[in-house]
Amino acid sequence: MGRTHRVRSRIRKRRAESGADSDSDIFNELHRYLGRAGWRNESRLSVRTFQSTGRGLCSKQNLHPNDLLIRVPFHCLISLKTLEHDPDFNALFNSVENFPQKELSFQGLLAFYVIFHQHRAQSQHQTYMTTIPEFFTNPFFCAKQELHFLPDAILEKIVAQNQEIKAFYELLSKEFTSAVCECCSSPLFPNIFGLDQLKWAYFAVNSRCVYVDPKVVVGWVPNSYFLRLIKDEPKLALAPFIDLLNHSDSANTISQITSNEPFQYELYTQRGYSRYEQVFINYGELPNSKLLVEYGFYIPGNKHDFFEMALTDIELLMKSRNVVGHRNKFKFIRDHNLDQQMFIHRDEGPSHNLVVALYLLLVEESVFPNVLSQVAFGSSEHFESLIHDEIRTLVQLKLEEYEKFLKGLEDFTSRTESGEVVLGYLKECISYLSKFLCNY
Numbered sequence: 001m002g003r004t005h006r007v008r009s010r011i012r013k014r015r016a017e018s019g020a021d022s023d024s025d026i027f028n029e030l031h032r033y034l035g036r037a038g039w040r041n042e043s044r045l046s047v048r049t050f051q052s053t054g055r056g057l058c059s060k061q062n063l064h065p066n067d068l069l070i071r072v073p074f075h076c077l078i079s080l081k082t083l084e085h086d087p088d089f090n091a092l093f094n095s096v097e098n099f100p101q102k103e104l105s106f107q108g109l110l111a112f113y114v115i116f117h118q119h120r121a122q123s124q125h126q127t128y129m130t131t132i133p134e135f136f137t138n139p140f141f142c143a144k145q146e147l148h149f150l151p152d153a154i155l156e157k158i159v160a161q162n163q164e165i166k167a168f169y170e171l172l173s174k175e176f177t178s179a180v181c182e183c184c185s186s187p188l189f190p191n192i193f194g195l196d197q198l199k200w201a202y203f204a205v206n207s208r209c210v211y212v213d214p215k216v217v218v219g220w221v222p223n224s225y226f227l228r229l230i231k232d233e234p235k236l237a238l239a240p241f242i243d244l245l246n247h248s249d250s251a252n253t254i255s256q257i258t259s260n261e262p263f264q265y266e267l268y269t270q271r272g273y274s275r276y277e278q279v280f281i282n283y284g285e286l287p288n289s290k291l292l293v294e295y296g297f298y299i300p301g302n303k304h305d306f307f308e309m310a311l312t313d314i315e316l317l318m319k320s321r322n323v324v325g326h327r328n329k330f331k332f333i334r335d336h337n338l339d340q341q342m343f344i345h346r347d348e349g350p351s352h353n354l355v356v357a358l359y360l361l362l363v364e365e366s367v368f369p370n371v372l373s374q375v376a377f378g379s380s381e382h383f384e385s386l387i388h389d390e391i392r393t394l395v396q397l398k399l400e401e402y403e404k405f406l407k408g409l410e411d412f413t414s415r416t417e418s419g420e421v422v423l424g425y426l427k428e429c430i431s432y433l434s435k436f437l438c439n440y
Ligand SMILES: [Zn+2]
Pocket: 119, 181, 182, 183, 184, 185, 186
């Protein structure tokens, strides 16, 4: 049984147990659950399926700039505070003597909390758990054969994600090596919690959390036990219903936690929407490569997009021109972080660092660090005209590389849903690079 199938069966089972058999039942149940917790649907939001994004939210009334998008009692969110006040979750950690401090990421801890509650039939979060999608479309979940057609920049990020999740799983397995579940007496690892489940939960948390001010949350739980275990700030919270809002590059939202009791999480929209038009949240000004890797989608024509280049791309260009780069030059570029922020922008052209790196490697004759320094940090305005052809060739080579990936993935007929998203992403990149060449 594959990962997706296993996760789907488990969620179906959970949905059947909760008496909800269709999407609308699930969201009606979520509505009632939040209602019992004190939520009022002030902006008359409603769950719909939209052609461009799938499941999302719209309002049954017009929304104006600066209107409230949603306001939810803070205790409905799953934050550090929730974990701290959960007796069963605390008991589990208390069963381990000296759990290592500052080793867990908060995202990982939330992912573990999700699978912990997913397993428990009597979980107070059962209604919310049924609304988490059965699978995610991040390239992380591509089939092995599809990985051959992924650009290096994406592959490197998948490898890093995999290492992080595996290390986290190994840490949990090691610490809870003799722990058994109090509801069914089975050993926790690996019998109840498998690596595949944690992978699913990791991306569930990644794509469904909202940002909450960690100072506010920490202030509510002085002497927090879990705060001692995590190595980063508890700035994430799972947010029932709010997590149905999709991201748009043209949305502009402001969030806040009210300063008086009862504490509420509020989201305001900076732009207006007409009734039944999909309303959006904005995760930040993110390019498509980031949206794809972290959240499993991309936006056609994303206005915050740019295309990153790596030193290896410049090396390919040099090879095609029979230029041998001196190691001093590479060392200089790396030492001064000029290999970071190397990108092209469709309308604004190549970035400063890309221009400087190309000039140093392909035009500059000196290899002495003091001369390279004078060149790199002096006036570089005239460089771009000197390496215009190099930039074009660099982009041309990238275009050919992506067209090959696209062709390979198109020929691979049994694509996963992640593979489908990557296919669209490659087409989007090809269109972006082509437009750049037209303008440049
Ligand atoms: Zn159990």
